[in-house]
Amino acid sequence: MPLTPEQQAEIDEERAQTRTTRRVVSEGMEEHLYTAYPVLDHGFVRVIDYMGDDNAITQAARVSYGKGTKAVSNDEGLIRYLMRHWHSTPFEMCEVKFHVKLPVFVARQWIRHRTANVNEYSARYSILDREFYIPxxxxxxxxxxxxxxxxxxxxxxxxxxxxxxxxxxxxxxxxxxxxxxxxxxxxxxxxxxxxxxxLPANVYTQWYWKVDLHNLFHFLRLRADSHAQYEIRVYAELMCQLVKDWVPFAYGAFEDYRLGGAQLSAKGVECVRRMVAGEEVTQETSGMSKGEWREFMGVVSDPG
Amino acid sequence: MPLTPEQQAEIDEERAQTRTTRRVVSEGMEEHLYTAYPVLDHGFVRVIDYMGDDNAITQAARVSYGKGTKAVSNDEGLIRYLMRHWHSTPFEMCEVKFHVKLPVFVARQWIRHRTANVNEYSARYSILDREFYIPxxxxxxxxxxxxxxxxxxxxxxxxxxxxxxxxxxxxxxxxxxxxxxxxxxxxxxxxxxxxxxxLPANVYTQWYWKVDLHNLFHFLRLRADSHAQYEIRVYAELMCQLVKDWVPFAYGAFEDYRLGGAQLSAKGVECVRRMVAGEEVTQETSGMSKGEWREFMGVVSDPG
Amino acid sequence: MPLTPEQQAEIDEERAQTRTTRRVVSEGMEEHLYTAYPVLDHGFVRVIDYMGDDNAITQAARVSYGKGTKAVSNDEGLIRYLMRHWHSTPFEMCEVKFHVKLPVFVARQWIRHRTANVNEYSARYSILDREFYIPxxxxxxxxxxxxxxxxxxxxxxxxxxxxxxxxxxxxxxxxxxxxxxxxxxxxxxxxxxxxxxxLPANVYTQWYWKVDLHNLFHFLRLRADSHAQYEIRVYAELMCQLVKDWVPFAYGAFEDYRLGGAQLSAKGVECVRRMVAGEEVTQETSGMSKGEWREFMGVVSDPG
Amino acid sequence: MPLTPEQQAEIDEERAQTRTTRRVVSEGMEEHLYTAYPVLDHGFVRVIDYMGDDNAITQAARVSYGKGTKAVSNDEGLIRYLMRHWHSTPFEMCEVKFHVKLPVFVARQWIRHRTANVNEYSARYSILDREFYIPxxxxxxxxxxxxxxxxxxxxxxxxxxxxxxxxxxxxxxxxxxxxxxxxxxxxxxxxxxxxxxxLPANVYTQWYWKVDLHNLFHFLRLRADSHAQYEIRVYAELMCQLVKDWVPFAYGAFEDYRLGGAQLSAKGVECVRRMVAGEEVTQETSGMSKGEWREFMGVVSDPG
Known part of the structure; x- marks a missing residue:
């Protein structure tokens, strides 16, 4: 259990208060605010604040004065178009701030993503808790x-x-x-x-981590990937669920075009064309190295 | 007059709606939301969204679970300490998004500040309006x-x-x-x-510009300065007023330590010590060049 | 003709001088140094300086003490692996500095790539030349x-x-x-x-632009693309030639995996699998919108 | 002793080779290239590559075609002017790449400086050496x-x-x-x-770290400061010596205006003016808090 009763009380108090705002609100994200979702044995992720929703993405893309179009379907189509064509700046218009508790060796991987804002608990200033990750x-x-x-x-x-x-x-x-x-x-x-x-690298630390949606998607694509180390992947997977409730259209596009998609090389494109046209292609006739061919076959053949 | 009746109606509609949120709210900033404050002859600045308040700065600095300390005076003292000692990351925990209409030659100076997110009205895609800055x-x-x-x-x-x-x-x-x-x-x-x-460089363009408070302060320090070109300075000065209402403690510290402060060189420190000790120092005995001495005297002598 | 005789003489003088260095040298890039390659009617691109070569990429990936492996073929294979698996930091270990002369409306697109260093000729300080882009x-x-x-x-x-x-x-x-x-x-x-x-947006400006290889590849992928505006594409295409001579292995991998490659969505991967397995797939049975299907067919069908 | 004989042989081989280049060369930096300067008990810093020299700073500031002015004194004056007036982009035109061996807890502070490129030795991929920092x-x-x-x-x-x-x-x-x-x-x-x-946080790791001169100065100002932790300060102090030999004019300006300088607040400026005019000012009449006054007196009084 990662939280002391005092910490839980502070969180409950924050959740109990509501205020009036003129800003856009994401109902899905409001539900998650402040809650500490457990990850690993002592870690957690909790959303501290957020800015924007799906509409904020299209509003910025259109540089509009108000909400822009009324038709929600137009928003989804535009968001999918922007994602498909690698437009990054509209997604940067949403921002989210997390409080994360995580083992130091996970924090060391995480921090390599530089386009984010971080305030980490200082072990120069304070004394760390007796909490270690044991798999x-x-x-x-x-x-x-x-x-x-x-x-x-x-x-x-x-x-x-x-x-x-x-x-x-x-x-x-x-x-x-x-x-x-x-x-x-x-x-x-x-x-x-x-x-x-x-102290060893499995001791827990914690930080506030703030990032825009474009850079968060980049982080999630690399860290929710099956090649990522398990101990960071579980954080990324949980965050995927939170983002899905925050900006459902943007997350849907991300899932389709990035998470579930695949990149083909020029040689890969050529081979797909030949295969679709009915030709039998082998590694020898593909022009690819063995490693590339294995990865390519992982994309184009049904795993079933 | 920068806004059409349709645009004003869209803004009014946005301002009229309020929603409930669990997030922190800055009452001072809520008042400004969406309003288009005029700048130059056809330009404006309006706040589209914001994240955080003064308390968010100290909360991140402390990596705390809830609001942290109850004593507001502690928050102000900590914020002043952080500003004085060049701590930048806690100020990065606040974020703000503006919609700005501005002449192209101003936009070209503005964009040199790279640590921000921008979506500009596209003249590849759309037709610009007939609006030009005439001083x-x-x-x-x-x-x-x-x-x-x-x-x-x-x-x-x-x-x-x-x-x-x-x-x-x-x-x-x-x-x-x-x-x-x-x-x-x-x-x-x-x-x-x-x-x-x-089209000439005094034609108006517009963009959504999103930035964290630390980088906004950096922008304001350079662009609200008396050496900045007048046409960008008026935007910066207006934004100072908005920031003051958003995060009054942080803005107060910024005003004292950055806007109104001065940087002394090693030679300048040495001269100040000699002068405070009663010695008469001249450019010749200061070790400074004429230009440096003139700037130094601008700091240490009473302009009255 | 973009250069005055005085400018050409300065360039010739720089090219004539050689010095001794212990640093790694790219023979291909040395040939290009300082030469102003013409672009559009009055523009140019010239390489002012560079850091690193193909080997610097693998050396950093291995964090090695010297040149690392002697086998050049290993370097190429590793570089292709790094590119294929979206490793970005080793490519950031190479850096290049250009002097570019370009119309202002091209400069405005270019500057949107923020992860680079720029010093532009100042029209506050100096007087611009009478040179305009006429298509x-x-x-x-x-x-x-x-x-x-x-x-x-x-x-x-x-x-x-x-x-x-x-x-x-x-x-x-x-x-x-x-x-x-x-x-x-x-x-x-x-x-x-x-x-x-x-002054209109087709007046020429100039700047020093310095960027690392990873971010340069990102710029080139977007700006050497057929959807980029012609007037920036010609700059990107010229720079591709320079990069090819500078880091031939990295450029080859970039060409194969980025420039000539294609991104498939999750739906696209599914369709390819069905098509490769012999099924006939149409837009109606693909689950894609018309726009997505058209782009997908552009990837998987032989354009011949 | 941080290096094995094999590592030392690799370094010696690299140092023994010289090549011909058209690029600018910093003689002072050439002398340091590849040498592993010891820091702490098992750490080191060595320069792997660099781009530019003092002249490259002024050349970019002037956006010139060749070397610009012949008068070296003009370069020094311009560099001091740029530093004094917080021009950052010309200093970004120089770049340097280090190979650093350092304890993990030092690496964790260091990496908070985000505007740099890093490739760290991977403990996912490789086995760390048995080397620990013991003070x-x-x-x-x-x-x-x-x-x-x-x-x-x-x-x-x-x-x-x-x-x-x-x-x-x-x-x-x-x-x-x-x-x-x-x-x-x-x-x-x-x-x-x-x-x-x-493994505990005093185990040694190593990385390639590449940074531009402006951001390096920012790092050095914070980390060569007397308030920095000793274990990172010794790295910063060594790097100061290397930078001094690389770009002596820029380093001199940095030393005068940043390292040895001081920032006065608006209240501090006011107090200095009163003191220089002969008035006796105390904490009570200064408008400063006790902490601010103590720091202010540390600036304006002769420590002797």
Whole structure:
């Protein structure tokens, strides 16, 4: 359970208050506001604020004075057109702010997305909590034997047990030592900015993360992808659900054109044309390397 | 008059509607929403949306679960501390979206601020209106004789009259020709993306411009400055008033530490110390060039 | 002819000098350095400086101490892999700086690409030259009747002649008036920052533009595309040739996976699978709108 | 010793090779190229590549065709003017690429500077080395009693010894366990992307970091400052020396106007004017808070 009763009370109080505004409101997103949705064993994602809705995208694309067209269907069609043709600036007109609690090694991947605003809990200034990510047995996997950057089969019982014992033991000991070094009981107490260096990368941190919808889609495309590390993917997948309720037309277009779509190379386009015209194409006659051909076949053949 | 009755009606309709939200609300900013405040002869600035208030800045700085401290005075003190010590990320947690109508030559300066989101009215896709900026006589100035990049005295009557006649005549003729080239009456009609090249830089364009508070302050510091060109400065000055009502603590800190403050060089610090200690310092003994000394004296001497 | 003899002499002098460096050198790019390649009637592109080569991309991807692998073929394979899987940061490790002369309306499109560094010739500070873009008759097109944002057939002789006469006449008159307003002969002379507002959007400006290879590829993908306006496309096409000689492996991957490739939607992937499996698919059974289907068929059918 | 003999040989080989280029060369920077300058116990900074020199700054500011003015003194004056008046784009015309080895907790501060390009060694893909930052006794400090975010006095012998023992012991044990979990000897071996979570924040990582001079100055101003954490400051201070040899005029201006300068608030300007005019000003009559006054006095009084 990631929240203390005091934290939950603060959240409940915020949710209980409503105010009057002239701004556009996304009913779907209002429902999610402030709620801490759990992710992993101690993490969460909660929406703190948002700006805009589907209509804000088309309104900016048209640079209009009011709501623009009344016909909702026109909005959906325009949003799909904009997504299909790689128009990015109208999607930048929506903004969202999250409060996220996440393990440090996940935060280190996340922060590589630079076009966002971040305020992280400072371990120079404050003391971190005793909370560490310990994987569930079903995601405790071996190194992949075919992909240097991925996981293979789930570890067997005895090996899994040893790993979990190590992770838990080292986390406990590191945190005990962290507290011991910080303690001002009978000693000066090491500076926080130094003591934190003893904590492992599965310790939890938290931050406020604010991003526009275009850059959020870019993040989600890479991190909700099956090649992303599981521990960041679960955050991205949850955020997909929130975005779907916030801007349903934009999310629908994103799902169709980005998440579920595929990029063909010039050689891939040529092969598709030949195959559609009835020709049998093999890797040898495709002009592709083996790796490219395998990925290409993953796109054009029915996985069923 | 920048707005047609239809546009004014659309704005009035938007202002008349209120909705319920769980988000934080800035009462000062709610009052401004959608209103088109006139700037120059045909331009305007209006706030389309905003995210956050003063409290959102300190909430992010503290990475807190709810509103954080109840004491408003603590918020102001923390905001001033953050501004004084060049903390930028908490101010990035507020966002604002404007609809701006402005002459093209102003838009070309404005767009140099890259950390913002922009959707501009497209002259490839649409036809621009017949609206041109013609300066008021009191801002029709000669080239400065001391600053290559600035204005000097206001032009005398006859010269001013000649200039205004030229500007008006050329604008009218250019727009007549623009319409003539576009016309499909008895001819094919030139493509819009080509015809627009005949329009001068004082034609009005418009855009949606979205920016976070930190980058907006950076923009305002440069463009509300007395060295900025008058035609962009009037936009910046109006926006200062809007920001003041939106985030009064943050704006107060910005006014004190940035707008009204001054940067001293290492040599300047040394000279101030000597002067405060009672020594008489001259340009010759200051180690500064003449230009630096003049600027330095502008800071440390009472202009009265 | 865009260059004065003095400018050409400066360029020749720069090209004549060689220096010794320990940095990596791209022989292909060295040949292009400083040369002003003409674009449109008065424009040009010239490379002022560059950083890195193909090897710099793989070296950064590997975070290696020296040149990394000796096998050049490994570099090409890795670069293709990185491009295929949307790795962007290794391509950001190469940087290039251009000096570009271009009409203002092209500059206004160009500057929308924000992730680049720009220093533009200042018309507040300096006086612009009497140079205007006047299209060649073969690119003087009518408004497209099927695409609001594009060109249709080339204009017929008489209409074309009228348009060219207008463009030339207005440019000449605007510049005459610009000079007249600036003149300090018997009058004070209008400030440069004001006088420039009379110049039309086909006047030439120039800038230094510096960008990393990843963002340059993004620019080239959008601007060397057949939907881009002709007047910016010719700049992009020329720059493609320069990049090809600078980083041939990266450019080859870009050409295959981006320029010549295509994006399929989730519905598009599904249709391709059905078509490859021998099914006949029509717009009605595709689940796509008419616009989407037309674009999809443009990808999967042989244009021959 | 941070480098293996193989790594040192690779560096030596790179340094031994020279090539011919038409590009501008900074002799001061050529001397530093590729050399790994040690920082902390296992870290280093080395310059991998650079673009531009002092002259490139003024050349871009002038948008000139060749070297621009021949008078070097004019370049220095212009560079100082640009720095004094917050012109940022000319400084963006220089670029530099570093290879840095640094503890993870330092990397986490560093990466908050977003306007830069980064390729970090991947612990998903590769196995990290057994190298941890262990502070020297003279920088092993207690928590500051006056500043929540800082260090106080150096720890006494016995407490320091206990801290060092903890840090060394935990690092050793964590790395032993990391290897044990990864081992495929008699077991499957945990995926690298999971095993890394057991490593503490003082483990070393490395990256290629590329940045333009304007943003590098911003980084150096914040991180070479006395309030920055010691462990990042030593990197910044070393980089200051490299930049000084690369672009001496720009660095001189940076040192004078930024590093050694001070920002006065509006109230501070007012107080300086009163003090210079001979008035005695106290905190009570200054209008400043106690904190502001203390910082202000730190600027205007001679520390001697």
């Amino acid at each position: 569930e047995p079903e995601v405790l996997s071996a190194q992949s034997t075919i992909n240097n950057q991925g996981r293979g089969a789930v570890l067997e019982g005895a090996e899994a047990a040893r790993v979990l014992e190590i992770l838990k033991g080292d986390a406990t000991r590191s945190y005990d030592h962290y507290e011991e070094m910080l303690s001002q009981d009978g000693q000066d107490g090491l500076a926080r900015e130094l003591a934190r260096m003893n | 008021e006589p009191e801002v029709l100035s000669a080239q400065s004789t001391i600053n290559n990049q600035g204005r000097g005295a206001v032009l005398e009557g006859a010269e001013a009259a000649r200039v205004l006649e030229i500007l008006k005549g050329d604008a009218t003729r250019s727009y007549d020709h623009y319409e003539e080239m576009l016309s499909q009456d008895g001819q094919d009609g030139l493509a819009r993306e080509l015809a627009r090249m005949n | 060649e008759p073969e690119v003087l097109s009518a408004q497209s009747t099927i695409n609001n944002q594009g060109r249709g057939a080339v204009l017929e002789g008489a209409e074309a002649a009228r348009v060219l006469e207008i463009l030339k006449g207005d440019a000449t008159r605007s510049y005459d008036h610009y000079e007249e307003m600036l003149s300090q002969d018997g009058q004070d002379g209008l400030a440069r920052e004001l006088a420039r507002m009379n | 020297e006794p003279e920088v092993l400090s207690a928590q500051s009693t006056i500043n929540n975010q800082g260090r106080g006095a150096v720890l006494e012998g016995a407490e320091a010894a206990r801290v060092l023992e903890i840090l060394k012991g935990d690092a050793t044990r964590s790395y032993d366990h990391y290897e044990e979990m990864l081992s495929q000897d008699g077991q499957d071996g945990l995926a690298r992307e999971l095993a890394r979570m057991n």
